[in-house]
Amino acid sequence: MFKKLKSLKTDKVQGPDNISAKLLATTADLLARPVYMIFKKSLQEGVLPVDWKAANVSPIHKSGSKTSPSNYRPISLTSHVCKVIESLFRDEIVQHLEFNGLINDSQHGFRKGRSCLTNLLTFLDKVSGYVDTGTDVDVIFLDFAKAFDKVPHQRLIGKVQNHGIDGKVLNWISNWLSGRVQRVQVKGVSSTWEMVTSGVPQGSGLGPILFLIYINDMDDEIMNQLLKFADDTKIFSIIRTDEEADNLQKDLDTLLNWTNDWQMQFNVKKCKVMHLGKQKQNHQYHINGNQLESVKTEKDLGVTLSADLKVAQQCSNACSKANRMAGLIKRTIENKDKMIMLRLYKTLVRPHVEYSISAWSPHYIKDKNQIEKVQRRFTKMIPELRGLTYGNRLKALKLWTLEERRNRADLIEVFKLFRGISTLPFENFFQLDMDKRTRGHSAKLKKSRCNTELRRHFFSERVVNRWNSLKQATVEAAEVNSFKRLLDRERLTRIDLFMD
Secondary structure (H helix, E strand, C coil), X not given: CHHHHHCCCCCCCXXXXXXXXXHHHHCHHHHHHHHHXXXXXXXXXXXXXXXXXXXXXXXXXXXXXXCCHHHEEEEEXXXXXXXXXXXXXXXXXXXXXXXXXXXXXXXXXXXXXXXXXXXXXXXXXXXXXXXXXXXXXXXXXXXXXXXXXXXXXXXHHHHHHHCCCCHHHHHHHHHHHCCEXXXXXXXXXXXXXXEECCCCCCCCCCHHXXXXXXXXXXXXXXXXXEEEECXXXXXXXXXXXXXXXHHHHHHHHHHHHHHHHCCCCECHHHCEEEEECCCCCCCCCXXXXXXCEXXXXXXXXXXXXXXXXCCHHHHHHHHHHHHHHHHHHHHHCCCCCHHHXXXXXXXXXXXXXXXXXXXXXXXXXXXXXXXXXXXXXXXXXXXXXXXXXXXXXXXXXXXXCHHHHHHHHHHHHHHHHHHCCCCCCHHHCCCECCCCCCCCCCCCECCXXXXXXXXXXXXXXXXXXXXXXXXXXHHCCCCHHXXXXXXXXXXXXXCCCCCC
């Protein structure tokens, strides 16, 4: 309990009980035992304090018009004490689910060793491989309408029990879901309290894993390939014949039946279809009699995907966000000290051009230059460095070029796959080269033959030569931080290691 309290992020907003995370973290040694006793009593009786069932809802804008309530995500700010206790239940539930292999492999959300990046890499590796062989692929992006808010509690409890979770834990979860109240808070003004009759709280510690359990079986009867990140779902199929397109439509009908059976709904207007490949046949797909819109680009898990599988649009979008943030910093920060600006850059600007970068790393010079300009321009904003060349500015700030960082990120991702830190099977992306006659380390990868330039520059192909050139000691690193340090050492003697 002490570790849980001590690890609380002190900048988090307090819940309706007005107990701050900072107070809990700084007095963890004093509060650990009392909180443990409350947890033990709550578990034994299957009852939670009333304060733990109240939430202040903070609306977070997603996209679109800010005047439309449907464009906001309701984040529940609940008791930090309850969140600590929820995390204990969550850890045990996750361990039970993962150890027994109860969560379908299609799910990448809220799971250790899985992320938006692993979802995108899995998807793009498959579809780029199909397109490389001249096969068309149809992808359908599905959107649930307020999925987290519509989960019916009694049906959820039934599914939780079916996953082998029962006894006192099930009773506690049932009580945690029932009798909840919430109010909306905007700029210090609160609405009246309202009862919560369905859904799991977004922002809670336990809600996300319960949601995964609820939607876990949605792909049980699906014939084609389906990937999920929480409720963000896409289903795709190779399309060589009309029969394969019909099978994809049958899968849509199956998913629609599942939503009806379990009281979930698709937001049909936001469900889209994308045709990849040569597009000889643009098949039409329907949900509940409504034809899905065919698109050339679609934003999936924060990355803009294009029907031609090129990354120019994603590069443009990422650079636009980064430059807007850089402009905001330039206009509002008066003290442009080198260290202050460096911290702002690493925290607020650079993440925009490096988010899930291994999934969409550019290979065209124009795209590379567009991204590098973000760093060039920002480093010029620092007065004491303005007269230096770009290379010298990077040395003064101890920064790498963004191209070097992209290639370094690729190697780190391979290492995670190789060491099992990422729970994706290594064999899904790479094949070890068993030819011992060649020089190099013992974990060399086999190079595949590619028919298209796009496939040749995808993650699982472009990284092979660079990985094979590493030293034996580097690939034998015990953990990720050691691997990073060894990469940094190799760069000192091989300046071109991370350059294309």
